[in-house]
Amino acid sequence: MKLKLLVQTQELVSYPASDRGPATINHMLNCIDMSQPPEARMTENIGYKVKESELTKYWNSSMDKVIEVVCRRIAHTKAGKAMLIGEIVDTVAPVK
Numbered sequence: 001m002k003l004k005l006l007v008q009t010q011e012l013v014s015y016p017a018s019d020r021g022p023a024t025i026n027h028m029l030n031c032i033d034m035s036q037p038p039e040a041r042m043t044e045n046i047g048y049k050v051k052e053s054e055l056t057k058y059w060n061s062s063m064d065k066v067i068e069v070v071c072r073r074i075a076h077t078k079a080g081k082a083m084l085i086g087e088i089v090d091t092v093a094p095v096k
Contacts, residue, residue: 001071003084005031005048007062027059028083034066047083054088067091 009030017023027050033041048069050058058067068090075083 002089003069003071004034004036004066005029005046005069005084006034006066007031007064008045010059010063027055029058029062029067031067042082044082047077047081048088049083049085051087058088058091062091065091 007029011028011030013026013028015024015026029048029050031046031048033046035041048067067088069084070086070089071084072086073084075085077083
């Protein structure tokens with residue numbers, strides 16, 4: 001599934017080590033769905049987990065841009081927020 005997302009903010013989310021695994025840091029882009037038609041958009045903000053291979057290209061350079069993401073899976077955080085897992089295939093400046 002391909003989605004067009006407007007990047008609003010970025011944040012580092014860290015998780016402490018536990019009996020289920022080591023400490024981790026996730027690089028998250030918080031986005032708004034810009035898919036067409038507007039009636040088909042998700043109504044809540046959605047997070048995209050930036051992969052290690054995408055960090056240098058997209059971290060600190062995607063703010064206020066539209067990214068196109070191929071979504072492989074939708075996960076949910078402990079707080080219940082949706083998080084996309086996939087890959088970024090394109091970045092464009094938003095149309096104003």
